Amino acid sequence: MNDNELIARAAEFRRHAYAPYSSFAVGAALLARSGRVYGGVNVENASYPVGICAERAAIAAAVTAGEREFEALAVIADSPAPCAPCGMCRQMLMEFPVARIILANTEGAVRVLTPAELLPHAFGAAALPTKELSDENTDC
Ligand SMILES: [Zn+2]
Numbered sequence: 001m002n003d004n005e006l007i008a009r010a011a012e013f014r015r016h017a018y019a020p021y022s023s024f025a026v027g028a029a030l031l032a033r034s035g036r037v038y039g040g041v042n043v044e045n046a047s048y049p050v051g052i053c054a055e056r057a058a059i060a061a062a063v064t065a066g067e068r069e070f071e072a073l074a075v076i077a078d079s080p081a082p083c084a085p086c087g088m089c090r091q092m093l094m095e096f097p098v099a100r101i102i103l104a105n106t107e108g109a110v111r112v113l114t115p116a117e118l119l120p121h122a123f124g125a126a127a128l129p130t131k132e133l134s135d136e137n138t139d140c
Contacts, residue, residue: 003112006031006074007104010054013039014076017054020044026077028054030062030098033069038062055089059096074102082111090119 006029014027021044028040040058044051052060055075062070073093077083082103085093093101093115101118103111115122 001031001035001037001072003072003074003100003102003110006037006072007076007102007110009037009039010074010076010104011106013041013054013058017041018043021046021048024077024079026054026075026083028058028076029074030058031071031073032062032067033071034067036062036065036067038065038067053086053089055085056092059092063096068096070096070098072100072102073098074104076104076106078106081105082109085118087119090115091123094119094122094124 009029010027013029014025017025017027019025019042026042030038030040032038038058038061040054040056040061042051042054043057055073058073075083075085082105084103097115101113101115103113
């Protein structure tokens with residue numbers, strides 16, 4: 001799947017965005033190494049901080065399905081410039097690195113970045129005290 005096809009998928013998902021407060025609909029399409037594509041949209045809430053961004057929603061959907069390795073993430077919105085992920089989503093992307101992050105807007109502008117370009121000097125697991133990380137530690 002090429003970048004334009006992934007952007008098109010993100011645009012399709014975007015139609016399901018729930019953005020009654022900001023009217024800023026965002027769609028994301030996350031291409032896993034398996035070849036499957038997972039969608040995400042922003043889902044707002046009357047209690048504003050409760051809402052979730054499209055990028056993190058896509059990552060959550062993919063991880064829920066058992067995916068951990070990703071090729072590309074496309075994000076699209078009706079923004080003046082290609083839609084850039086917020087800081088929280090940039091941090092989330094460092095947890096599950098994506099080779100290419102494709103930013104787009106509805107006018108056809110596109111910018112492709114690496115995770116390091118999107119969030120230089122990122123915080124990560126390497127900064128934590130040395131301890132074996134395992135799936136067992138992630139259970140609630
Ligand atoms: Zn975000």
